[in-house]
Amino acid sequence: MLHRVTFAEIECVTRGDGEVPMNRREFTKAMLAASAAIPLGITRAAGQTRGGTLNTIIQPEPPVLVTALNQQQPTLTLGGKIYEGLLKYGADLKPMPGMAQSWEISPDGMTYTFKLFPGITFHDGKPMTSEDVVFSCMKVLTETHPRARQNFARVATAEAPDPLTVVFKLKQPFAPFIGCFDCTSAPIVPKHIYDGTDYRKNPMNDKAIGTGPFKLKEWVRGSHVHLVRHDGYYVKDQPYLDEIVYRVIPDAASRALALENGTVQLVQWSDVEFFDVQRFKTQKNLEYTTKGYEYFAPHQWLEMNNRIAPMNDKRFRQAVMHLIDRDAFNKRVYFGNAKVATGPISSKTRFYDANVKRYEFSVDKAKALLDDMGLKPDANGKRAEIKYVVPPYGEVYQRSGEFFRQSFARVGIDLVLVGTDMAGWAEKVGNWDYEMTQNLLYQLGDPALGVARTYISSNIKKGILFSNTQGYSNPEVDKLFEEAAVTLDDAKRQELYTKVQQILVEDVPVAWTLEIEYPVIYDKAFKNIVTSGIGSHETFGSVYKS
């Protein structure tokens, strides 16, 4: 008999408000006992209605919709409706059922067994089985998805003993492995379409065949992408919406107007400029939230090339932490849509520790550190000239550069802003041909997945963006990150990550500035827009119009 998720079942399995802390084993047991659950916070079924269209924005337009082949943020936002993963993650980053109704982790942390929901079908009507999961994870994603490639490289064997069971055996324990199965990290594609083909050139890529609640009806390039409900979706009654239309609106002012006049009913990420967010917060028909980004936890910093003087001196980097008034930076440049970062791990990510050394805004302390290292002002009051490459990702980055320039001028450092485009920035930063720039990375729920890559010396790779491009190297940090990744006990992991945070905050390999709080703004008529830690990347199967 087909097992379908019901809200009665959820009420049986949830514990209180769902915020009761559980360790990994308790949580696994709860999940096994439940056999099915749904994200907490989802509105009850009684008020849900079928039908309706959600108009929203996709910007920039994705090159393809197959999330296994392209992992740009817009591709993931749109593709999340078409492709699903085995799991979802709540705001607390705990795993929840996706296409897997339950999972079990062996006590030694080496074997992960997933049980799939029965009755899952691809949009072409073919059944989705454990063979598709093994094929997607071990063949396609290891070929086309850099993040997944690193995660599944830790797998010794992946097996499909029956159509609804998948077993991954790891080469060695990897604590955050359970955090690698959401629709952005491990989307499942059909084996019958991709097996034996060149994945990137498969003509079926244009059809985007997944298992998600919505399927592709039409893509008019430069104009819109039209998704309609997948009638064979395995969750009873879902999706509630009939269709979702993603409009391509390249101009930020036009996007804001589209939200204002109701042409679109949902914006996410940087669809509207930060300076526009405030007015939408007070628009009566709109709901505003910063929830739904917990898994990504966008973390921003001022990146300094540690190979070049004066950035190669720890005292200089500490001085930078003192001379940027990050509260003012948040208020004036990000219009309050952020939180001041205290170190390498975001407060939204697991194992964050707030008890680290704090660098208060103090020009005097910055000057003292610069004097101490011998970087004293000349007769004109100038200490140094540093080139700052402005990231070409929107107006806010230009304003950030201006803010930093003024901050550095207070201590006699002339920050020269260098403009470039996306390709130029990627080449300069990837090839270490820069002095300073700004960078932002997602933390992906666990420091082993999204934080370590920026600081470990084995990830200093020329030509590769989002590696340890600043060139920081500390054997103790390497060791702590490695040990924390393979340790299964959360308390022990916390201890290791606390230590690594203390060291990094002392060394300041980069000057952390803000935890960006992107908004999700939507028409109040739509419910369940944000139901998990990946927010607008979610499937939207439970979204409905009241």
Add this chain to the structure above:
Amino acid sequence: MTRLGSVAAVALLAISRIAQLIAVILVIATFNFVLVRAAPGDPAQVMAGQSGASDPKLLDDLRKEYGLDRPYLVQLASHLGRVMSLDLGYSYRQRRAVVDLILERLPATLLLTVTAFCLALLIGTTLGALAGLAAGSVLDTVFTVLSLVLYATPVFWLGLMLVLVFSVTLGWLPPFGYETINVKLSPFEHVLDIMKHMIMPVTSLAAIYLAIYARLMRSSIIEVAQQDFIKTARAKGLSGSRIVVGHMLRNALVPVVTVAGMQAGALVGGAVVIETVFAWPGLGRLTFEALLQRDYPVLLGIFLILSIVVIVLNLLTDLVYRLIDPRMTTGAA
């Protein structure tokens, strides 16, 4: 020169220009290739940059797939070979034939720009001629000020103001796009729907060109009006309307045709700003996005098509000169 001789001269010119065209296209294709590749960065880096994750395998795979791992000269030879066989290649980013991408976007751009161009030319020259004929009058002052204001108004600002007034405040016109998405319309309703979507982008785009043609036509008319042949026509007792239509306008149009011919080529390239503000799915936006992404085949394909269009339009402009000004058929031009 007889009418027959004039036509023969035009035909000879056309043949000689077409022969030049092929050589020029190859030079342009080479120049475009060098120019595009001189910019820093490559599409693999951009793709990795936007994905928020990268590793050596991803970059190697992409560069191999795009053929960027081959020597530079081999890539150039391959590009010229494709141009000669009229093959524009395959988009790195969109993984589709470049010719399909261009053909998909071209109609929207042509609809927008040709409409704006024709309206601007028609209204601009008419207003300019009226102002020139009434030089120094109140009408002339009003037209001159109006054209100056239009010329000085930034296109994107005008577009946004139109949206604010006619879409947000009054709700009369759709703010963005080429057509209403997701509704079933009869063919007639569909045409009306597209026309409705065109009003604001066409107006924004036409405004600046209208101002240029009006100013150009006005000064041209004033200049022609002082020529000796106009005085002769008046002395011969020709009526005012015959002088204006038969002598003044015909001569005054020559500089307007020159400028219009040059601008028509740019118009085909798409109005990037207008297409961006109004989310108009045209060629201008495709070019801009391809430039940001370093999608070399798309860029080179568009540049090549545009180069050909500009050359052809220049040729047509030359031919039109000869039709409106018989003195140019002597071969002196």
